[in-house]
Amino acid sequence: MCPAEGKTCNKCGRRNHFAKMCRSRVTLTDAVRHKPMPNTTNNRIATSKQRQQKVDTVEHESSSEESVFIDTLQSNTSEDRDEKEWLVDLTIEEEKVINFKLDTGAHCNVISSSVLKSLKNVRMKRSRMHLITYSGHKIQPVGQCLLLCEYQSRYYTLTFQVIEGTSKPLLGLTACTALGLIKRVDVVDSELQAKVQEKYKDVFTGLGCLHGKVSLKVKPGSTPVVHPPRKVPIALQKDVKDELKRMEEIGVIERVTEPTEWVSSMVTVIKPDRKRVRICLDPKDLNEALERAHYPMKTIEEIVTKLPQAKVFSTLDANCGYWQLELDTDSSKLCTFNTPMGRYRYKRLPFGVNAAPEIFQRCMTELFDDLTGVEVIMDDILVWGSNEQEHDMRLEQVLQRCRDKKLKLNLDKCKFKVDEVPYIGHILTSDGVKPDLRR
Numbered sequence: 001m002c003p004a005e006g007k008t009c010n011k012c013g014r015r016n017h018f019a020k021m022c023r024s025r026v027t028l029t030d031a032v033r034h035k036p037m038p039n040t041t042n043n044r045i046a047t048s049k050q051r052q053q054k055v056d057t058v059e060h061e062s063s064s065e066e067s068v069f070i071d072t073l074q075s076n077t078s079e080d081r082d083e084k085e086w087l088v089d090l091t092i093e094e095e096k097v098i099n100f101k102l103d104t105g106a107h108c109n110v111i112s113s114s115v116l117k118s119l120k121n122v123r124m125k126r127s128r129m130h131l132i133t134y135s136g137h138k139i140q141p142v143g144q145c146l147l148l149c150e151y152q153s154r155y156y157t158l159t160f161q162v163i164e165g166t167s168k169p170l171l172g173l174t175a176c177t178a179l180g181l182i183k184r185v186d187v188v189d190s191e192l193q194a195k196v197q198e199k200y201k202d203v204f205t206g207l208g209c210l211h212g213k214v215s216l217k218v219k220p221g222s223t224p225v226v227h228p229p230r231k232v233p234i235a236l237q238k239d240v241k242d243e244l245k246r247m248e249e250i251g252v253i254e255r256v257t258e259p260t261e262w263v264s265s266m267v268t269v270i271k272p273d274r275k276r277v278r279i280c281l282d283p284k285d286l287n288e289a290l291e292r293a294h295y296p297m298k299t300i301e302e303i304v305t306k307l308p309q310a311k312v313f314s315t316l317d318a319n320c321g322y323w324q325l326e327l328d329t330d331s332s333k334l335c336t337f338n339t340p341m342g343r344y345r346y347k348r349l350p351f352g353v354n355a356a357p358e359i360f361q362r363c364m365t366e367l368f369d370d371l372t373g374v375e376v377i378m379d380d381i382l383v384w385g386s387n388e389q390e391h392d393m394r395l396e397q398v399l400q401r402c403r404d405k406k407l408k409l410n411l412d413k414c415k416f417k418v419d420e421v422p423y424i425g426h427i428l429t430s431d432g433v434k435p436d437l438r439r
Contacts, residue, residue: 008125088171088181091150093119098169102181106172111160113142115169122147127161139163151179192392193416200399207250208324208408210367214349214359216331222289224261227282229338232268239277240268241341247279248344252323256343260336262286263343267352281337281352295358298365300424303375303382304433310384311430312391313421316398317413318364321379322356324407325349325363367405371397377424384428391417 002016010019086102096119108129116122124143131139141161149156158175176182197204232240247253267280318324326348327335335346335353349356357378364376373394375382383398385391395416402409415421420429427434 010128088151088179093122093148094150095120100169100171102176103170104173104176104182106170107174108172109158109160109175110167110170110172111145111147111162112165112167112169113162114166116145116160116162119147124162129161131161131163149179151181154179192395196395196399196416197411200403203399203402203407204409204411204414206408207252207320208318208402208406209326209348210324210363210405210407213326213328214331215328216334216353216355217291218289218334219291225285226261226263227265227285227338229340230265230267232340236268236270236277237340240279240339243277243279244339244341244344252348253344253346256333256336256345260333260343260345262334262336264335264337266337266339281335281346281350283335283350283352283354286334287352287354290353290355292355293358293362295362297357297361298375298377300377300426303377303424304426304428306375307384307428307433309386310428311419312385312388313418313423313428314383314391314395314416315414315421315423316381316383316402317410318379318381319408319410322349322351322360325360367407368398368401371401374398380424382421382423382428388417 004017004021006015007018008015009017009022014022087099088102089097089099092098098115108131110131116124122145124145127141127144129141129144131141133139141163143162145160145162147158147160149158156175156179158171160169171179171181173182244253248255262285264284264286265282267282269278269280271278327346332345332347335350336343337345349359361376361378364378364381368374368376368381371394373384373390374397375384381398383391383395385394401407420427422428422436425436427436
């Protein structure tokens with residue numbers, strides 16, 4: 001008798017063969033993802049998946065038995081732990097919100113049978129895993145299942161080990177990373193960073209405004225163009241209104257009621273974190289009419305040749321770079337744009353204007369050109385030293401210059417006093433430069 005007779009394939013879900021001998025091109029995950037959906041609940045899931053156009057699969061499948069470690073501890077008193085930052089709500093199968101504990105020590109995802117019973121039309125299959133807890137206690141799952149999980153409007157197909165009882169559902173390390181719930185940090189805040197944050201707190205707060213005003217010049221004989229407002233999807237209208245209000249409050253834009261010769265369109269971009277939209281200018285016609293300064297832009301190759309003795313690095317990021325340059329009145333009127341909520345004009349240099357990179361690079365170069373051990377490409381500032389003492393002295397000079405000139409920095413994007421740092425698509429190290437494989 002064939003040893004595979006009566007067995008279920010872990011790859012395609014069909015019977016009478018093992019996964020390693022499977023010839024099917026359709027995996028079990030694909031089969032579940034595209035399975036028929038006869039009822040209303042599943043039809044809603046299908047519609048949502050089509051709307052998102054992407055479902056990420058994060059799973060742990062195995063064709064042989066194996067032991068999986070679950071590094072979790074439970075306490076009977078809330079005083080012994082602070083779980084507030086380590087819990088997350090996921091919408092499961094688009095029918096129920098379930099609260100999960102993030103367990104970065106776990107090698108798989110775990111859900112209890114009592115929770116699973118509250119979900120409809122979920123198929124469970126045999127599990128070949130053995131779970132081992134922190135204390136060494138072994139748990140035999142009653143099965144495993146695939147669940148469609150929604151987090152921040154993204155859909156993920158996750159594999160869960162099902163156990164008896166009413167234990168708290170767990171998300172393991174792989175799922176936590178895939179959903180963006182945790183992030184590996186290779187550099188821990190140093191004593192220098194704490195000192196910098198305290199001494200230069202004002203430098204890392206708010207939106208700066210450098211001295212002087214930017215003037216945009218239009219070529220003689222250019223014909224002004226007025227674009228009508230573009231429609232904004234209903235789902236984004238509130239976010240667009242909120243962002244326009246925020247930009248108006250911080251002095252980046254202001255409402256326009258008087259006639260203007262040039263009116264560009266507005267472009268709405270959803271930011272990766274989906275917490276806010278980005279309002280951009282689409283100055284296609286204006287760009288063709290603008291005169292450009294053609295200021296030379298620095299390259300990473302030019303900078304690398306200046307770093308033969310560099311051993312310690314810091315990188316600083318100018319907060320909302322272009323917006324720290326103020327436009328004169330005539331240039332501001334050129335940067336008028338149309339929205340369904342009315343017309344606005346930029347009071348600060350907007351992203352999208354073809355002359356903006358050269359203007360900003362010139363201002364940043366002039367700002368730090370007299371400081372040794374400082375290089376600038378656009379809004380990325382590099383500070384280096386041949387030793388810690390030299391580096392700290394140069395960093396202090398840069399931060400003081402930022403304070404004096406009212407240049408504001410984004411603390412979340414700054415790195416302080418490291419021996420290896422990513423910079424403009426490369427990795428700068430104490431041993432030299434190498435390509436950044438993440439780019």
